[in-house]
């Protein structure tokens with residue numbers, strides 16, 4: 653059984669993240685993608701892959717069962733949008749992985765300090781800032 657992950661932001665980084673999870677992860681599945689541009693290529697690609705989508709941003713996720721069952725949220729929007737996204741994810745008990753430059757939460761460079769943040773502190777804060785992964789290190793998130 654894989655852990656559900658939601659991607660917010662249907663641009664280059666969010667779409668790349670979606671494909672990396674789908675192609676490389678044995679521990680996660682993409683439960684949903686949220687954007688704000690209904691005509692975006694990223695949302696269209698997600699739909700073609702059978703991923704649940706919303707063009708109403710993080711708020712559009714709230715009534716979706718796919719969001720309810722997801723445990724991890726990757727935010728690939730903008731630093732400004734991230735503040736609201738982070739607050740919503742925290743209110744719903746999700747682990748947020750921030751790919752934007754918002755600079756909230758501990759900075760994680762996976763080869764250097766991922767283990768440090770997969771323990772108690774990470775669970776407490778529920779928020780990581782991370783570089784876009786080149787390898788599927790996020791498979792190591794605790795199930």
Ligand SMILES: NC(=O)c1ccc[n+]([C@@H]2O[C@H](COP(=O)([O-])OP(=O)(O)OC[C@H]3O[C@@H](n4cnc5c(N)ncnc54)[C@H](O)[C@@H]3O)[C@@H](O)[C@H]2O)c1
Nearest residue numbers: 661662663664665687688709728729730733751752783784
């Ligand atoms: N961590 C990294 O290694 C890394 C590398 C490059 C870029 N980034 C960051 O990733 C983010 C995305 O970069 P990109 O190149 O994909 O940009 P982009 O402009 O291609 O994509 C951003 C997407 O977010 C959507 N969006 C904006 N506000 C939103 C909201 N409130 N809710 C949902 N969707 C929203 C936009 O419609 C757009 O589709 C930026 O913050 C960028 O700085 C991070």
